[in-house]
Amino acid sequence: MNVTQLADQLRRDHLFMKDVTRWEVLPARKARTAPFPACMDERLKPALQRRGIHELYIHQVRSLEATAREEDVTVVTPTASGKTMCYNLPVLSAILKDEDARALYLFPTKALSADQVSELYEMIEEMGVDIKTYTYDGDTPAAARKAVRQAGHIVVTNPDMLHSGILPHHTKWVKLFENLKYIVIDEIHTYRGIFGSNLANVLRRLLRLCEFYGSHPRFILCSATIANPKELAETLIGRPVTLIDENGAPMGERHFVFYNPPVVNRQLGIRQGSVPITRTISGMLLKNGIQSITFARSRLTVEVLTKYLKDLVRDPLGNAGKVRGYRGGYLPGERREIERGLRSGQVDAVVSTNALELGIDIGALDACVMCGYPGTIASAWQQAGRAGRRQGTSIVFFIASSAAIDQYIVNHPDYLLHQSPENALLNPDNLYILLSHFKCAAFELPFEDGDRFGNAPGTEELLDYLSEEGILHHAEGRYHWSAEDFPASEISLRSAASENFIIIDITDPAHHRVVGEMDRFTAPMLLHENAIYMHEGRQFQVEKLDFDACKAFIRSVDVGYYTDADLNISLSLLDVEKEEPFAGTAAAALGEIKVTALVTMFKKIRFDTHETLGFGHVRLPETDMHTTAMWWTLPDELADKMAGDRLKNGMMGIANLLRIVCPLYLMCAPQDVAVVYQVRSPITNKPTVIIYDNCPGGIGLAQKAFSMKELLLSKALQVAEDCPCEYGCPSCTGPVGEIGEDGKRTAVRLLKELIR
Ligand SMILES: [Zn+2]
CATH class of the missing domain: 3.40.50.300 (P-loop containing nucleotide triphosphate hydrolases)
Incomplete structure (x- = not known):
């Protein structure tokens, strides 16, 4: 069956169509x-x-x-x-x-x-x-x-x-x-x-x-x-x-299908999961010989879906090379082989994280399945763009998860189809970054008095600071490098921490081999001891994590579950930059904070049913990050009036609403910004809702949030009031099970007080 035939068949399937919120046909485009x-x-x-x-x-x-x-x-x-x-x-x-x-x-x-x-x-x-x-x-x-x-x-x-x-x-x-x-x-x-x-x-x-x-x-x-x-x-x-920006290349007709899994429990607002639906749709494409790519948001989901699809086409040798997984952390040779297989048509289906969003050439495929919203309009279009031949029809499925942002997209498809994609934000004058590159630049060539560094501000102050620190030496109108080390080797462009963790398979004691790598911030979540690490659908158990040497040792296992770790975040104040009264007795502020992350435990989750089988403890050191934050403290009299859980539930509701609103109005990916609430915050000693830049030094999102602090709260209130649920659901303040029966009402009341 080809894509056109499959599309016709699906459109006649009433059971399928009742959960389709939009079926958009993007017309073919001629070459110019x-x-x-x-x-x-x-x-x-x-x-x-x-x-x-x-x-x-x-x-x-x-x-x-x-x-x-x-x-x-x-x-x-x-x-x-x-x-x-x-x-x-x-x-x-x-x-x-x-x-x-x-x-x-x-x-x-x-x-x-x-x-x-x-x-x-x-x-x-x-x-x-x-x-x-x-x-x-x-x-x-x-x-x-x-x-x-x-x-x-x-x-x-x-x-x-x-x-x-x-x-x-x-x-x-x-x-x-x-x-x-x-x-x-x-x-x-x-x-x-x-x-x-x-x-x-x-x-x-x-x-x-x-x-x-x-x-x-x-x-x-x-x-x-x-x-x-x-x-x-x-x-x-x-x-x-x-x-x-005029594009002269031709493109065949494309179908864009928005699918919202059916509600299975109306009272709690629980929907059927996006993973089982994706398994069905990607499986249907595979069985019909339609070459496809399936995008999942997490590495774990990629591995779980890869296993499901491989099971569908298990050949006598059991290697099922027609279905491949793809994500960061696979070794280059393995990735090249998968890319070649896609181009030549030997690989029928690939399941990937956004690692394949980039311009890597895998040819044009017939179909794309997005398991969940990738977080930004730009990413969504890049993923969708993987399906689309110059001639012939292609199809894209967007399968919404119950996450609030997914529900927003599937119920407002025009936001994705017609809104312009996000701004890409960067801040070349981030002080941490600027200082690092001043060192490198001074190492490369001395600065003369009055020199500029591109259009960077404050050149002279920074050079004087580095001289006071003994890193530069100022003499005869020039700043010379005077430290012993080589600055560029200590500065990583991609994160605050430079080292990656190496993953070593020790299943065969005679032949240890490196199978992949992982960044320092993710490693505690996925490579703690006793974690089940998955690689192309195969399972390994982590035997030992050597945190200082950045090495994880894994052994092949075959168990019916995977693991998911809990991350604890704590915040402390470094500096307050601005503070303003807000809504009478409340306040809003902008400043620098330290974020400490710690993994303490993990869950074992059974395949297929996704039920929790048990827990385990993790002992690992903390990781730190300095970044920019903005926060609101709640009015004293309101906080005093609300006992214990009521205040906490309301604040959790506000935080959940802001997690929906922030990426949309700050025009960033959800993972770029973190929203945290604290009933008694160590930053202010008061009930506080905090938004921070989720990278060291920040890229300006907290500043942007501070400048639109009224708008963010009024949009959060609007999402809560527009949602038809009575007591909260995953699409607004969070479900009753999380925020309690008074959570939504309290969140709305607090927001109204703040906006007043
Ligand atoms: Zn709701």
């Missing part, structure tokens, strides 16, 4: 092309023509024309729209005209760079010219590095390698820095939050070195669809850009 522009080097034409390309898509032509006018450009294109041509054609044209010209390509991950440069190699081979393209990353052999530094026309790398492997060693890269013509940055929408704020500073360092060596490179940036590509690009590079 234009002839090769004059600014493109003549030698590229025959190479393109031999590949069957006789005209370019309009966005490719616009990119060539704008770069020829020496403008910095940002191209916004969906998946599979010939994006790489937007930068390969201008770069190749420039090098063909001037063989000394150099270009630097930055991709967010190693995997992506390998994938995206294959087209570049083919073009160069086709032309039979001597343009050397080299990848320079952690895998480049030491013997090859010298050749890359001296002879590479196009150097392909990632931000981490640029930061710690290239910029600090600029004296070995003179040829590159003297002749750098283009800096290409792909997937710029991934550079948000901490990672983006770091990259902006790495680019400030890069441009500072280029100026020293006398080159003036131009930028070509590419982004998936987000609300503010121009603003993001300009914040990243600190200069104005030309935006190219």
Whole structure:
């Protein structure tokens, strides 16, 4: 059965259709092309023509024309729209005209760079010219590095390698820095939050070195669809850009189906789970030979769904290679094999976390199933974009979980279909980050008095601070590096903690092998001792977690359950920046806090029925993070009047409402911001509701929340009042079982007092 036939069959199925809240058909789109522009080097034409390309898509032509006018450009294109041509054609044209010209390509991950440069190699081979393209990353052999530094026309790398492997060693890269013509940055929408704020500073360092060596490179940036590509690009590079956002690539018809699992207990507002429904729909696609990708939000759900789908197609060998799991933490070789299998059609179904949202080439698939809302409109469209051929019909299913934000989306499909996607926020002037990069920059080249660091504020104060700390030495109008260590090696671009945990399989005592890795913040949740760690549907038990050495030792097991850990968060105050009276006797404040996370116990949960089988204790050290927060303290007289649980239940209801409202109005992903309530807060000694940036140093979300503190509360009240439930449900204040019978009423009353 093909997609069109399956869609027709489902539309006649009344049992299925009664839970479909919207069936949207997105019409097919025709290609829009234009002839090769004059600014493109003549030698590229025959190479393109031999590949069957006789005209370019309009966005490719616009990119060539704008770069020829020496403008910095940002191209916004969906998946599979010939994006790489937007930068390969201008770069190749420039090098063909001037063989000394150099270009630097930055991709967010190693995997992506390998994938995206294959087209570049083919073009160069086709032309039979001597343009050397080299990848320079952690895998480049030491013997090859010298050749890359001296002879590479196009150097392909990632931000981490640029930061710690290239910029600090600029004296070995003179040829590159003297002749750098283009800096290409792909997937710029991934550079948000901490990672983006770091990259902006790495680019400030890069441009500072280029100026020293006398080159003036131009930028070509590419982004998936987000609300503010121009603003993001300009914040990243600190200069104005030309935006190219007309897409000329064709697309077949697409069906977008919104499905809300039926309510099984109306009183408690409990729905059938999204995982069993996803199992059914993905299973139906698999049985009909329709190639699909299923996205799940957590690594655990990915593994559980992979196991379910593998069980459906168990072959005599039992390896079921037609169904694969995919997520961060799988080793590169395994990931490449899965990607190839998808492109060649050997893999029929893949279950993935958002790891496959990025531009990794897996070809276009027929169908996409989203098990739960991925958190942002931009992510949802990237996931949906995995299904969609240039010709032929494709289908996307959105399966809502009972989470409030999922319920909001499935009941307001227009929010997803028509609202513009989120802003990508970053803050290059985050003080933690800025200070780190000042150190790196001073190590690379001394600062002169009066020097600027891109458009960063307070250069002189920061340099003086570093001098007082003994890290820099100020003499004769210059700030020199005077510490002993090498600053870049201590600074990770992606998180506050640099080390990952290594996962080692010790099932075979004669042959220990590394099977994956995990970041430091997640490891306590998933790799504590006695956790069941799942990898491609196979189960392992964690035998030992060596926290200091960052190693987890696992052994293959076969048990009927998985584990889920409880995370305890405690907060303490570092500094109050602003405090204002709010609603009479209440107050609102903005400041710095310390967040301490600790895993103390875990649950064992049975497959299929998802019932809890038992508990276990975990003994692990705490992890700390300093970040920015804003909070409301409740009016004293209200707090005094409410005894014990009543106040707690009302505050829990407010926190649950804010968890729905914050991502929507701060335009961020739910995991970027945390909402916590405390009946007697160690921060204020009063009942307090706290919103904080969920990354070290913050990216400005708490500041934004503080500036819209009235709006957030009135939107929270609106969600509660619009919801038809009487005593609270998962779509508003949380269910009765969590907040008690008076929870919703108390939350509404408290909110009205605060807004008054
Ligand atoms: Zn409700």
